[in-house]
Amino acid sequence: MEQEQEHRKKARVHRGKKPLIDQHRPVEEHPVRKVRLRRLWQFGATAAATLIVVVAIIILMLSIHTYYTSYIRADLESRAQTAAGVFRNYTQSNYLSAARQFVNQFEDKNVIEVQFLNSGSRVLMSSNMVITGAGVDSADVSAAIATQRVQASIGKTESGESVVSASAPVVYGGTVVGVVRFITSLREVDRQMLRLLAVCVAVGLVVVAVVALFASYFIKSVLDPVIRVTETAKRIAAGSYGVQMEKRADDEMGELVDTINDMSMKIDQAERAQSEFISSVSHELRTPLTAINGWAETLYNGEVRDADDVKKGMGIIVSEAQRLTRMVEELLEFSRMETGRFSLSVEPIDLQAELEDAVYTYQEFFRRKGLELVYTPCPEELPIINGDPERLRQVFCNLLDNADKHGGSGGRIDVSVEKEEEYAVIRIRDYGRGVPEDELPYIKYKFYKGSSNVRGSGIGLAVVDEIVASHNGVFEVGNAEGGGFVATIRLPLHEDTV
Secondary structure, X not given: OHHHHHHHHHHHHHHHXXXXXXXXXXXXXXXXXXXXXXXXXXXXXXXXXXXXXXXXXXXXXXXXXXXXXXXXXHHHHHHHHHHHHHHOOOOOOOHHHHHHHHHHOOXXXXXXXXXXXXXXXXXXXXXXXXXXXXXXXXXXXHHHXXXXXXXXXXXXXXXXXXXXXXEEEEEEOOEEEEEEEEEEEOHHHHHXXXXXXXXXXXXXXXXXXXXXXXXXXXXXXHHHHHHHHHHHXXXXXXXXXXXXXXXXXXXXXXXXXXXXXXXXXXXXXXXXXXXXXXXXXXXXXXXXXXXXXXXXXXXXXXXXXXXXHHHHHHHHHHHXXXXXXXXXXXXXXXXXXXXXXXXXXXXXXXXXXXHHHHHHHHHHHHHHOOOEEEEEOOOOOOOOEEEOHHHHHHHHHHHHHHHHHHHHHHOEEEEEEEEEOOEEEEEEEEOOOOOOHHHHHHOOOOOOOOOOOOOOOOOHHHHHHHHHHHOOOEEEEEEXXXXXXXXXXXXXXXXXXX
16 A cells, blocks of 8 residues: 555656656657668668679679570571582482581681581581591480471580580482581680679679668658657657657658647647646635635634624625636536536527526626626527526526626626528627737637736637537637727527537
């Protein structure tokens, strides 16, 4: 039990403690330890760039390799086709002699090997060796013999070296008597591809590095404002209401900063208004209770014996008790509005009659205080509307009380009702000092009292605004021409008012 009491005591101290900072100074930057999002984002951007570069290099290398091999293949096919056509000009008996002469005089034997094979796919002669009987098991040779057309293929030698070969049949009288075959190695192509691959990898690494740098800058530009907003939100949640962040850009983040700043200021205003409300209500309750207790004890102890003094004391007790009752009812009404338990008892009502009842109730009261209450009725009859007569009478009484408290020094209060288009317009004006222009936008807020020193809870106009809004009406406040304050109520006159 003692620990629980101590905990509650600390909580009350924390709630009432003011932060030891300038509430409206821009928030200073703080280091943030949690950088997992930054790392994840950085890794994702770098990984995506790396994947794109790898895919681009693979596609580029495959495209270049395909281009080179296709070019070499087409060149060998052209050579084979040309050579086979030349041999057709010789007789079959002179074919081998012409082939030997062709092999001996072949100029590109350092890079291309030329072979002559018989119809059984055995090598008769080669630019690398004059005569050999080795068999050739290659797709291009068998396909050329079978189709009697030039064929090419890409394969590997026994040593694993990649080669391109093209074979063209030598045909006499519709019969294949031999095959002329050109072969070249892809060793140099592979070397060039390796060099190109090294260059592409180097360029790719540079690209990935540049992307990583840009990503880091972009991530920093996005996350740093988010971190600042998060830190400010934590400070607001911890009780540092009113803190402000510096707006550094007119973009979406700038709009978020404006929103957070506005929220912080409104929370600060609400906190201050609530504190002022508690202080004001405490004072408002203490004053009549003191008067009631003082006169009750005086009368109870028999200290006052004169009948006029006794009557005066009882009058004070009754008056202060009524004031307490009105204050408690106002607080209960406001509590019902805050918790959503506010409801209306709607019925057909004569709006002007309800207003006149409130005016007549206050006329004598104001007269005794030296206030003149001037009522101007509507020159035409107002239709019956649907509404809650008790709530509307409460609205009229609250506004008349407000005019008395804040504008009674002017000596006069005007009340009028008239019809404007489809609305009944009720105006209650005093001739006091009015309200400072910078406070006008806030005087309908709950607990707001502004610079006024008049006693009250600061929720009367908020209750009025809620009741009028629930009748689909509009409640307006402002300073009147010539001085004073005017409250205007506009209620729709059609049947479905509520």
